[in-house]
Amino acid sequence: MKRQSIVFKAPYAIEIAEEKMPEPSAAEVLIKTRYSAVSHGTEMLIYRGLFNTNLTADEAIPELRHPLRYPLKYGYAAVGEIIAAGPGVGRDLIGQTAFCLHPHESCFTIAADEIVPVPEDVDPLGALFLANMETAVNFLMDGGPIIGEKVVVFGLGVVGLLTTALLAQFPLAALLPLDPFKHRREASRQAGARLAMDPTQPDALQQINELLGPDGKGGMADLAYELSGNPEALNQAIAVTGFNGRIVIGSWYGSKPATVDLGGHFHRRRIRLISSQVSTISPGLSARWSRQRRFEIAWDMIRRHRPARFITQRIPFAQAAEAYELIDKDPAATIQVVLEYERS
Numbered sequence: 001m002k003r004q005s006i007v008f009k010a011p012y013a014i015e016i017a018e019e020k021m022p023e024p025s026a027a028e029v030l031i032k033t034r035y036s037a038v039s040h041g042t043e044m045l046i047y048r049g050l051f052n053t054n055l056t057a058d059e060a061i062p063e064l065r066h067p068l069r070y071p072l073k074y075g076y077a078a079v080g081e082i083i084a085a086g087p088g089v090g091r092d093l094i095g096q097t098a099f100c101l102h103p104h105e106s107c108f109t110i111a112a113d114e115i116v117p118v119p120e121d122v123d124p125l126g127a128l129f130l131a132n133m134e135t136a137v138n139f140l141m142d143g144g145p146i147i148g149e150k151v152v153v154f155g156l157g158v159v160g161l162l163t164t165a166l167l168a169q170f171p172l173a174a175l176l177p178l179d180p181f182k183h184r185r186e187a188s189r190q191a192g193a194r195l196a197m198d199p200t201q202p203d204a205l206q207q208i209n210e211l212l213g214p215d216g217k218g219g220m221a222d223l224a225y226e227l228s229g230n231p232e233a234l235n236q237a238i239a240v241t242g243f244n245g246r247i248v249i250g251s252w253y254g255s256k257p258a259t260v261d262l263g264g265h266f267h268r269r270r271i272r273l274i275s276s277q278v279s280t281i282s283p284g285l286s287a288r289w290s291r292q293r294r295f296e297i298a299w300d301m302i303r304r305h306r307p308a309r310f311i312t313q314r315i316p317f318a319q320a321a322e323a324y325e326l327i328d329k330d331p332a333a334t335i336q337v338v339l340e341y342e343r344s
Helices: 042-048 130-143 158-167 182-190 204-212 231-240 291-305 317-329
Strands: 002-010 013-020 028-037 078-085 097-100 107-111 150-154 174-178 221-226 241-249 272-275 311-316 336-340
Touching: 013 317, 028 097, 042 317, 130 158, 130 221, 130 241, 130 291, 150 158, 150 204, 150 231, 158 174, 158 182, 158 291, 174 182, 174 204, 204 231, 221 231, 231 241, 311 317, 317 336
Parallel strands: 150 174, 150 221, 221 241, 241 272, 311 336
Antiparallel strands: 002 013, 028 078, 028 107, 028 336, 078 097
């Protein structure tokens, strides 16, 4: 019996490789994958070749502690069934559904202490969003929205939509999500935003300020999130953020050049740029917050916001190349693409 794995061979070139079925070691379990989610942000940089080859894929994920060089495996959202366990692992795990931070593979072994059991009241498709929901939770922890603030969100991919959904729970004075694609703006309204706009319009900055409303010094954001993956959006965020405002940068630009305008409003307004990445917890919170505690909040938010509704395509694993091509060539038609694996 063989397992199948997606291998990124070169820019815009992937193949499904057949490999020997792995056997779990003493402390491992064997997972048969049911679904995996394609990352439309970070993973598409891998697909397009827009990454720094001197970096490790992800230091925080054991299965991704390898150099970012072709050929490589990537992906970090897989849900499947535990079908076997090593002699050092309790047999009670067999048959359970688990979420794993793992590349796209039909079967894989993983250390038992790295799996995240899926709660019984969360369906497997909803569980696929655990990593992205944890990221959205982390963005709010880093940004620290305050009652009555005005918040803008640049980029309404899955993480942007989930961040918008969490922000919509707060008693904010204004919440304005922005994205060039109409269907994503419509999805943000389903996530709880009252309105959304296209940041590529010629008068976008003026419209943003007008929509945020007056505050004695013009309509300015207190807090902005740059989640679009587009470096130019960071300049827009700087332009609309008010005095001593915060900008949380959740995008990873890879090797795309980012020309940031620091010679205009940025300096005089004392704007703070905050780098946010989910693999760590803010030092200011880490004394009380653990990864497990953050996971528990993420599960609660998955139950509350039902992110599986943002799945736009479910594509058989065997047609993975078509899935990546669709995301690359027609992003306006996609929000979340999911790969489905054979059940036999």
